[in-house]
Amino acid sequence: MYLLWFFLGELGGHSFYLGDTSYAIGMVVVWVARWFLFFIPIAIWALIDVFLIVKRLETLNEELEQSIIQSVRSYEG
Numbered sequence: 001m002y003l004l005w006f007f008l009g010e011l012g013g014h015s016f017y018l019g020d021t022s023y024a025i026g027m028v029v030v031w032v033a034r035w036f037l038f039f040i041p042i043a044i045w046a047l048i049d050v051f052l053i054v055k056r057l058e059t060l061n062e063e064l065e066q067s068i069i070q071s072v073r074s075y076e077g
Helices: 002-011 013-018 021-037 040-076
Strands: none
Touching: 002 013, 002 021, 002 040, 013 021, 013 040, 021 040
8 A cells, every 4th residue: 555655646546546536536636736836735645645544444444344244144144
């Protein structure tokens, strides 16, 4: 996840990977707008985002785990 953030973070590659498409599209829009805003917004966003990656990944994993548990319970049942 951190490799995606490092190499494609400005374009929201890690957010597309997590399925946060609206968040990722927002990053792409800010990336395009950075040419007019002197690179400041995307640098701030990327710095904050590195700390938020772990929480979003944990949330995604918990949702996936609950989905699998529900699937197994309905199959047993």
